[in-house]
Amino acid sequence: xxxxxxxxxxxxxxxxxxxxxxxxxxxxxxxxxxxxxxxxxxxxxxxxxxxxxxxxxxxxxxxxxxxxxxxxxxxxxxxxxxxxxxxxxxxxxxxxxxxxxxxxxxxxxxxx
Numbered sequence: 001x002x003x004x005x006x007x008x009x010x011x012x013x014x015x016x017x018x019x020x021x022x023x024x025x026x027x028x029x030x031x032x033x034x035x036x037x038x039x040x041x042x043x044x045x046x047x048x049x050x051x052x053x054x055x056x057x058x059x060x061x062x063x064x065x066x067x068x069x070x071x072x073x074x075x076x077x078x079x080x081x082x083x084x085x086x087x088x089x090x091x092x093x094x095x096x097x098x099x100x101x102x103x104x105x106x107x108x109x110x111x112x
Contacts, residue, residue, distance in 0.1 A: 004097060006104055009088030012097035017045055018053035024091055025057045031086035035103060036094040037065035060086055066099045071106065080107045
């Protein structure tokens with residue numbers, strides 16, 4: 001599993017699998033955010049399956065589905081709330097990591 005660090009407490013990744021959760025924990029992450037809607041692509045694991053693996057590993061999980069190319073203000077507010085509440089570092093994932101990166105940028109703009 002590859003991820004890209006965006007800030008000290010926030011990194012992004014493309015789609016992860018439930019089996020990746022152990023490596024995510026070993027990398028030091030405390031929380032996982034899924035920004036990918038279920039059933040976006042055939043064969044992707046459900047958010048619930050990743051949540052179950054994350055919670056079994058002792059990680060906190062949040063599901064904030066964002067439709068590709070259609071980030072809403074509600075998505076930005078939900079992500080900002082999650083980042084305020086969740087213990088970091090946080091790993092957020094979607095199909096490629098782009099939505100998670102864009103959301104983070106919008107959250108930071110809102111705070112400015």
